[in-house]
Every structure is written in structure tokens, then in C-alpha cells.
């Protein structure tokens with residue numbers, strides 16, 4: 001993991017000092033396991049602050065900024081693989097079938113990405129694709145399943 005100079009507004013050097021103070025040098029594995037247990041069982045997307053051993057010193061709790069489950073954000077849609085798949089499906093809905101070349105030009109996406117989307121959609125049985133399309137060849141054809 002690459003560290004910058006700050007994490008959530010706390011200088012990384014301060015975080016490192018705290019971690020070294022808390023770490024039991026005789027059992028660093030236990031410390032790591034305890035942190036993972038805490039993250040899995042207590043400080044989850046919907047945190048269980050009432051049973052948390054860190055509650056007395058927790059800045060999130062003190063500031064009323066406990067993360068809510070709805071705070072979990074999806075990755076951005078723009079430029080995503082989901083968006084690309086949607087574009088491919090839309091193009092295929094408009095015609096009985098299309099080559100990867102046509103899908104790329106209609107969707108405005110590079111051929112390699114379109115080919116990857118077609119392979120993924122074929123795996124999910126949403127699209128039927130010939131061997132050439134599955135191999136990523138521009139002339140390879142795909143159509144909607146069903």
C-alpha cells in the first residue's frame with residue numbers, strides 16, 4: 001500500500017507513531033487479527049458503536065459522523081465497464097446482430113474494451129457471440145440472446 005502524507009486529515013507520521021505505540025512487538029500477528037476482527041464484526045458499514053472498544057476515543061462517533069451503510073458509494077458510472085456493457089446491449093437491441101467493429105464505432109469505445117464486454121455478456125448468456133467475436137476479431141459478430 002502506498003502512503004501519502006495524510007490519511008483522512010491525519011498526518012501519516014502521526015498514524016505510524018500511534019500504530020507503533022499500540023502494536024505488541026511480541027505478537028504483531030494478534031494485533032493484525034484483532035484489527036481485522038474489529039472491522040469485520042464491529043466497525044462495519046453499519047457500525048455497532050455500542051459494543052465497540054474504541055468508542056471512547058472514536059472521532060467519527062464524537063463528531064456525529066458515523067458512516068452509514070448508504071454512505072457506501074458505487075464507483076462512478078461514467079467510463080465504467082457497466083456503462084460500456086449497457087452501450088453494447090443498446091446497440092444490439094437496435095439490430096439483429098453486429099460486428100465488434102460496428103459495436104465499437106456505435107458505442108464510441110475502443111475495440112478491445114468492446115470485445116471484453118461482449119465476452120462478459122456472452123458468459124452471462126445475455127449475448128450470443130461467435131468464435132471470432134470471442135477472440136476479439138473486429139469482424140466477429142454478436143447478437144442478443146433469446
Ligand code: SF4
Pocket residue numbers: 042043044047048049052053054055058059060061066067
Ligand atoms: S465507535 Fe468508531 S470505531 Fe467503533 S464501531 Fe463506531 S465508528 Fe467504528
